[in-house]
Amino acid sequence: MSKFGFLKKFKGSSNNENSNINFKIENDNCNGEECRKCVIACPNNVLIVENNQTSVGNPLGCKSCRVCASICPNDCIIFKDSF
Numbered sequence: 001m002s003k004f005g006f007l008k009k010f011k012g013s014s015n016n017e018n019s020n021i022n023f024k025i026e027n028d029n030c031n032g033e034e035c036r037k038c039v040i041a042c043p044n045n046v047l048i049v050e051n052n053q054t055s056v057g058n059p060l061g062c063k064s065c066r067v068c069a070s071i072c073p074n075d076c077i078i079f080k081d082s083f
């Protein structure tokens with residue numbers, strides 16, 4: 001398994017190695033279009049909301065700054081070292 005192989009189980013992340021994403025998104029608690037705080041806060045335009053769910057639109061752009069995780073009111077964005 002490649003060093004990014006674990007990403008395959010992450011919803012919204014790429015299934016190839018062209019990704020810097022090391023978090024998962026728990027959309028069950030996401031407020032979607034009503035919120036979009038993570039989308040607005042991300043300095044690198046990584047996240048998108050579509051069909052009322054958050055996902056990764058630009059997997060190469062993530063710098064793991066964790067601004068998205070810290071601003072989410074429902075703790076939907078969970079980094080790998082937290083589970």
Ligand code: SF4
Pocket residue numbers: 041042043044045046047061062063064065066067068069
């Ligand atoms: S960790 Fe930072 S760069 Fe990556 S998606 Fe979240 S806010 Fe954007």
Ligand code: SF4
Pocket residue numbers: 029030031032033035036037038039049054071072073074075076077
């Ligand atoms: S900040 Fe959290 S609740 Fe709001 S859109 Fe992003 S993932 Fe969903």
